[in-house]
Amino acid sequence: MIKLAPSILSANFATLLDDVRKVEEAGCEFLHIDVMDGHFVPNITIGPLVAKALKKGGVDMVFDVHLMIENPDNYVKDFADAGADIIVVHQEACIHLHRTIQNIKSCGVKAGVALNPATPVETIKHIIEDIDMVLIMSVNPGFGGQSFIEGVLPKISQVRKMADELGIELDIQVDGGIKPSNVHQVVKAGANVVVAGSAIFGSEDIKATVEEFRKNSML
Ligand code: DX5
Ligand code: ZN
Numbered sequence: 001m002i003k004l005a006p007s008i009l010s011a012n013f014a015t016l017l018d019d020v021r022k023v024e025e026a027g028c029e030f031l032h033i034d035v036m037d038g039h040f041v042p043n044i045t046i047g048p049l050v051a052k053a054l055k056k057g058g059v060d061m062v063f064d065v066h067l068m069i070e071n072p073d074n075y076v077k078d079f080a081d082a083g084a085d086i087i088v089v090h091q092e093a094c095i096h097l098h099r100t101i102q103n104i105k106s107c108g109v110k111a112g113v114a115l116n117p118a119t120p121v122e123t124i125k126h127i128i129e130d131i132d133m134v135l136i137m138s139v140n141p142g143f144g145g146q147s148f149i150e151g152v153l154p155k156i157s158q159v160r161k162m163a164d165e166l167g168i169e170l171d172i173q174v175d176g177g178i179k180p181s182n183v184h185q186v187v188k189a190g191a192n193v194v195v196a197g198s199a200i201f202g203s204e205d206i207k208a209t210v211e212e213f214r215k216n217s218m219l
Contacts, residue, residue, distance in 0.1 A: 005030035007197030055083035139176030148177030160190025
């Protein structure tokens with residue numbers, strides 16, 4: 001069974017809590033919170049205040065914080081205090097990746113590492129046993145609503161193989177351009193956590209779309 005992680009990037013920020021309640025009611029497990037700084041990626045989004053407000057508003061999902069920022073160490077504690085359950089940093093943004101992972105874990109939060117489409121899986125070989133989740137980007141980060149890059153599919157299988165060979169339990173998340181029509185491809189490759197922004201929040205009938213994701217993931 002996959003875990004679905006709707007990305008609030010495609011929600012309506014004027015009615016954010018109501019939008020999030022809809023995906024929670026539809027049974028989505030993770031809430032994917034996209035944090036962008038205008039440096040690591042060309043776009044700017046939100047900070048810990050918004051995560052904190054959603055927590056305070058009573059949202060009871062796994063708060064999955066995707067940091068697309070430079071110097072993520074400076075903000076790890078703020079997001080942990082704001083209610084993050086898992087913090088994902090980009091391999092490309094971390095000079096001392098092992099240290100950053102330890103920093104996240106020392107805040108009592110799960111740790112994940114994201115890889116841009118052009119970043120090889122080998123770059124996380126030596127820290128894979130220290131983390132809870134690998135995020136394979138299937139678009140170049142920065143915006144919602146982009147097209148899925150099929151070339152990343154072998155990377156998903158490669159990470160799953162690495163985890164199986166080590167005998168570790170690892171969540172493999174895929175993010176970018178995922179729709180009910182292609183979800184089976186990423187799940188077949190070995191992913192078990194699926195991010196979807198525009199496909200879920202842009203849907204007229206969120207419940208039906210969530211069901212379609214689950215049904216098609218089992219194809
Ligand atoms: C891209 C973000 C994604 C994005 C996904 O930079 O990390 O989480 O919101 O949106 P869709 O599903 O519309 O590609
Ligand atoms: Zn994301």
